Amino acid sequence: QVQVVESGGGSVRAGGSLRLSCAVSGVASSTYCMGWFRQVPGKERDGVAAIDIDDKTNYENSVKGRFTISRDNAKNTLYLEMNSLKPEDTAMYYCAAVPREECPILFRLLVLPQWYKYWGQGTQVTVSS
DSSP states (O other): OOEEEEEOOEEEETTOOEEEEEEEESSOGGGEEEEEEEEOTTSOOEEEEEEOTTOOEEEOGGGTTTEEEEEETTTTEEEEEEOSOOGGGOEEEEEEEEEGGGSOSSGGGGGSGGGOOEEOOOEEEEEEO
C-alpha cells in the first residue's frame, strides 16, 4: 500500500524559508513521478512543482527561482525547499505521486493534479507580512 506523508510546514515571516518533506512508503519513490501542490480554502488545488523519474523538474511560474523540488531516492523522500516566501504562498501544501507508467507523456502536464494517484494529508504553510 502506497503512503505519502508530508511534514515541515509552519509559520514564517515574509522573506523566510521552509523545507517541506514527503516520505513515501510501500513503493520505491524512484519509480514514481512526484509533485507538490497547494490549496487555499475555496480555491482549486494548484500545482507548485513536479519531478519526473529522470529528475527533470517543472515549476509554476510564481515560484520559479524561489522554490526547489528535489528527491532523495535512498531515503524515499521528496523535498520542497521554499525561499523568499511571500504571504501569497500561504496554503495547505500536498505531496502526490503517480507510477512511472501513468506519468503524462507531455512533461509540462506533470504539474496538473489530475495526473496523480496517491496523495498525502497536507502540511500547512503560513507566511505573515
